[in-house]
Amino acid sequence: MSNNNKLLAVENLTKIFAIGGGFSRDKLVAVNRACFEIGSANSEIFTLAGESGSGKTTLARTILGLIEPTYGSIIYKGKDVTKIKDKKERMWFRKEVQPVFQNPFETFNPLKKVDTYLYETILNYDVANKGRDTEQVLKNILNSVGLSLQEIEGRYPNELSGGQLQRTSVARALITNPSLLIADEPVSMVDASLRMSIVNLLKKLKEEYDVSVMYITHDLDTAYYISDRIAIMLRGIIVEMGPVEKVLVDPLHFYTKLLKESVPEPDPDRKWKEEIKLSTFEAEEFARVGCKFAGRCPSVMDVCGKQDPEDVLVDGRVIKCHFYKKK
Template sequence: MSTYDKLLDVQRVTAVFHIGSIIGGTRLVAVNDVSFSLDRTRPEIFTLAGESGSGKTTLARLLLHDLEPTSGAVIFEGRDLATIKSRKDTLEFMKKVQPVFQNPFETFSPLRRVEDYLYDTAINFGRAKNRRMASVVVDEALHLVGLSLEEVTRRYPHELSGGQLQRVSVARALIPQPRLLLADEPVSMVDASLRMAIVNLFRKLRDEQQVSVIYITHDLATAYYISDRIAIMLRGLVVESGPVNEVLDRPLHPYTQVLKESVPEPVPEQRAQWIRPIDLGTTEVKEYARIGCKFAGRCPRVMDICRQTNPPDIHVEGRIVKCYLYQGQESS
């Protein structure tokens, strides 16, 4: 596949943060040499999963051109995001790559009617010249998410349920007619019983609107249900990736196995315990700084070599896995 055949091509992208003072501070590689690509002609749902502090949001920021990579490149439709500088080019890019955020109650101000956001988006992205023309565009986008303009008209955010409001934020993201949605934990604030209905929208958009979706989640159950491929992140690294059924039916990396055993998350209030199971502050920074496999300190199957050097990508059983357990078993 040449670059031109790709919608998105993430090439060895790395993001380094300096925490603490410059002298004596720590270098944290929040995204560490990550590569993957999405096909241009065959839309898909690509999940990024991993516990809290694994670099998912930082990677999303790189893909949204909200953060410059320290090294590597993000290419969208053949263009390196680093070359996008002017307002016009930025707007063109934003039309094609739209974010959906975690908490719809933070996305929308409590003091503004939700339809105003939708009208503004239609006008700002050039889909309509005025409100009257925009109403057709807005209604169309709302229909794609199972709502209508009539249902949201004159409503303030608190007058809608979390599920409805998250649908509105997906509708807002669809107004510019993007090719790619980047949804960072889009259902974690939504009742468990409504999550499936919302993530199912992504499938519908993939199949009926040719929109690709990067779905960021802790919830492997919804990921399994809707995605085509999945990448499991651990301290900035993608440690296992491949077709979602291969990876989640039979995870190879011990970290993926541990993550899978932590599912299902029973009730939202207990979710935090799973996401931050251990003393995050120290463990997280320690694991980021670890030489060798970042999981070595917690891995039930750790070997000496795991503490010495970072495992390479091993192609085995239809996926790529960074784990010494599979060395020598590479598929040809």
């Protein structure tokens, strides 16, 4: 199938960071030749899951154009958006692909009323003219996320509940009428009891508003509940990808099996602006030749420590694992 039919087609996307510190290697392949597609004729929810430090955020930020890839390409609606130079095109892409952040309290300025911020965003993006038009646009958008204008009008972020504020941040993302939302851990800071209602909102946006979602999470339960397809990432590499019923109900890659048994917690304290310190274990896995999981895999074979596994297609999914390679 041609890339032109896809909403997003990512090919060989790679991000290599230079890292300092004591470990002998000074390069870290945070995203390693990622290949996947999202959406075609129909919108879909595509989940990216994997333990902390597997490269999910780096991948998301690269797609959003916030990090420049080392190599590889990003094709959106048939256009190469890997390195947009043209100002108009950049604006178009920024409207088309919108982020939803982890912490809704960081999305909004604590000193600014939430509705003022939304009005300004509408005007900044030129979505409506000043006046009644803007109000109608805002009402419609809030309505699509299950909020009314009265609920947020005149309020500061800290006067809204975490759930309300995360809905508002989804509303903010919808202002430009995007076709793709990139939601990086959108519910990890929301009260557990409200998580389901927020992920349900993403599902509703897909079904009723034709918005595709790249959903990044540690939480395989919500992933299972809302995703169409899922990709499991390990040390920068997508090791298993396919329909969510297959990958999560009957995982084949030994890492996916492990992940299903021990759901890791997100680590909101990771800050990359400061000096990056990897645990020795993490650094060793990143630097490992062959399969990154070989050191933890119950079915490890000789070849796993020598050769990078190539994609194999097994039972409707793509797996990077020597075990499944045709003999």
